[in-house]
Amino acid sequence: MSDYDHQYKNKTYPFGPYLYHGSVDPSFVQDLLREGEKTTGTITHPDGTVSEQDIGTGLAGQMRKGAERQFNPDQQRWFKRSLNDVFNLYTQQRMAAHNQVRVPDYIIENVWINYQVANEFQPDHVHAGDFSWVIFLQIPDGLEQERQEHKKKGAPPGSIVFNYGEGVNTNQVPWATTYYDFVPAVGDMFVFPAQLRHYVPPFTCSGTRISVSGNGSYQKPDEQLWHMGEKRYKI
Secondary structure, X not given: OOOOOXXXXXXXXXXXXXXXXXXXXXXXXXXXXXXXXXXXXXXEXXXXXXXXXXXXXXXXXXXXXXXXXXXXXXXXXXXXXXXXXXXXXXXXXXXXXXXXXXXXXXXXXXXXEEEEOOOOEEEEEOOOOOEEEEEEEEOOOOHHHHHHOOOOOOOOOOOEEEEOOOOOOOOOOOOOOOEEEEOOOOOEEEEEEOOOEEEEOOOOOOOOEEEEEEEEEEOOOOOOOEEOOEEOOOO
């Protein structure tokens, strides 16, 4: 027993990014798959002009040409309406986690669908904007067995990995969590700061893993945000 009357304030000061993990409605998964089937190798702009759609050159994924296709403006507006509650919840919780009183509004900058097959992967990378997401729509049947047979160090095939901060020596008592890896299931949705480093290891089984990703931006004070040629916020 100590002779001193120390005060335990029961306060914690968390560090690091806010990572959201949820699950979308199964019917929304099917709707996203159908919307993905509508995407093509070209995109028609609001002014009627048509251009090739090879967004893979602007993304980090090591994937074949045409495996990453952008939603058109109408699809993106539908996507935002469908997930508005989720993005608002993420924003509220993210601001609260960092003791921010102001909860900003947001726009969706872009949405694209990924068709990943054997030996394709997403290297360690970050995104543009303020927040990003990934929704998993289809998982190859043989991927679970491949993961069970994975005996090497590191994240298992086809997982998604998030990294932040300095590495922690695992031979010592851990003092911080700097790494999360998840084995996604159909319907899983992750929302995270766009600058959070993440990657997806390759798999070797047959089949296609399908996911939808994208970026969003927050409205800054006294700023007008434009999206797809529309003034979305008038200050």
